[in-house]
Amino acid sequence: MHAALITGKQSVELREFPDPTPALSGVVVDVALCGICGTDIHAWQSGDPYPAAVCGHEWMGVVSAAGADVRSVAEGDRVVVAVPPACGVCTACTAGHATMCTTTLAHATGRHPTAPAHGGFAPSIAVDQKRVLAVAGDLSDVQAAQVEPATVALHAVRRSSLRLGDVAVIQGAGPIGLLTLQIANNGGAGQVIVVEPHSERREMARVLGANVAVHPDDARQVIADATNGLGADIVYECAGLAATVQSAVDLARRGGTMCLIGLASGLATIDPRIWLGKEISVQSALAYTHEEFAMAMAMMADGRLRVEEMHSATVRLEGLSDALAGLSDGTHGWLKVLVDPRSD
Numbered sequence: 001m002h003a004a005l006i007t008g009k010q011s012v013e014l015r016e017f018p019d020p021t022p023a024l025s026g027v028v029v030d031v032a033l034c035g036i037c038g039t040d041i042h043a044w045q046s047g048d049p050y051p052a053a054v055c056g057h058e059w060m061g062v063v064s065a066a067g068a069d070v071r072s073v074a075e076g077d078r079v080v081v082a083v084p085p086a087c088g089v090c091t092a093c094t095a096g097h098a099t100m101c102t103t104t105l106a107h108a109t110g111r112h113p114t115a116p117a118h119g120g121f122a123p124s125i126a127v128d129q130k131r132v133l134a135v136a137g138d139l140s141d142v143q144a145a146q147v148e149p150a151t152v153a154l155h156a157v158r159r160s161s162l163r164l165g166d167v168a169v170i171q172g173a174g175p176i177g178l179l180t181l182q183i184a185n186n187g188g189a190g191q192v193i194v195v196e197p198h199s200e201r202r203e204m205a206r207v208l209g210a211n212v213a214v215h216p217d218d219a220r221q222v223i224a225d226a227t228n229g230l231g232a233d234i235v236y237e238c239a240g241l242a243a244t245v246q247s248a249v250d251l252a253r254r255g256g257t258m259c260l261i262g263l264a265s266g267l268a269t270i271d272p273r274i275w276l277g278k279e280i281s282v283q284s285a286l287a288y289t290h291e292e293f294a295m296a297m298a299m300m301a302d303g304r305l306r307v308e309e310m311h312s313a314t315v316r317l318e319g320l321s322d323a324l325a326g327l328s329d330g331t332h333g334w335l336k337v338l339v340d341p342r343s344d
């Protein structure tokens with residue numbers, strides 16, 4: 001079979017791999033859809049080397065083979081990619097920090113010794129049974145393919161100190177920002193204000209429940225008006241740019257919180273006088289835990305988390321390169337592009 005790998009700067013290669021077979025406790029999943037993540041776009045833009053399993057980490061599909069020891073799922077089950085539960089034996093787990101399990105993180109970042117040699121931009125992928133969860137309820141394939149990014153947003157809001165009634169600001173209305181907005185609403189935010197330069201994305205933010213969506217140039221004034229001049233209780237940074245790290249803190253009130261979700265590459269310039277003067281709390285979030293995948297799926301299944309609207313296009317494996325270019329230059333105004341790696 002052929003899998004697409006991001007092999008360098010603006011380079012995608014279709015490489016031949018043997019058809020995967022399941023380990024004793026493993027499954028083979030025939031991938032139906034795999035989402036293109038900001039990480040994939042960054043890998044394609046920068047040429048920075050990423051573990052092969054990371055590019056194409058938002059997949060769903062059907063179990064086509066299961067090892068003899070597999071109990072949690074069966075052949076024919078629709079599944080979504082996940083990370084395993086905390087291992088219980090790594091240094092972090094044995095020190096009592098199960099949510100910071102080193103093994104789970106290694107799976108999330110494609111660095112575990114059992115990581116596949118390619119991601120989900122492939123017709124099939126072999127993983128341990130603990131790396132998949134059966135699709136909840138009657139989620140569509142398009143919904144199920146967005147469980148992974150939804151879980152990123154859910155993890156971030158769960159880690160953050162959002163309180164009932166808070167004025168929450170979301171910086172950046174890409175897929176992660178739009179998911180964070182919905183989860184903050186579900187988490188009891190009193191008002192959600194989205195800051196985003198592109199008008200179509202601001203419109204999507206309103207559709208998905210933002211009270212207000214503003215251009216960055218107007219953000220300070222709009223947030224001041226909404227908070228008697230104080231600033232936001234909490235700002236979720238989802239733009240992932242070096243410059244937006246400081247602007248996130250600029251939009252928070254004194255004593256407020258900035259939660260870093262977007263991943264800026266390289267160094268960011270901050271003004272420590274403002275951070276200190278505001279007594280700002282900084283939180284950050286990376287990936288997720290096993291349990292949070294089921295939570296995100298449940299919120300999607302009962303309609304609290306909407307992702308269908310964010311689906312912009314589906315392309316074939318051969319179209320991945322063009323899709324990455326389109327997402328990179330923003331010409332199409334795409335949000336979430338899914339890859340269907342099944343051959344004709």
Ligand SMILES: [Zn+2]
Pocket residue numbers: 037038039057058148149
């Ligand atoms: Zn992702």
Ligand SMILES: [Zn+2]
Pocket residue numbers: 086087088089090091092093094100101102103104
């Ligand atoms: Zn562990």
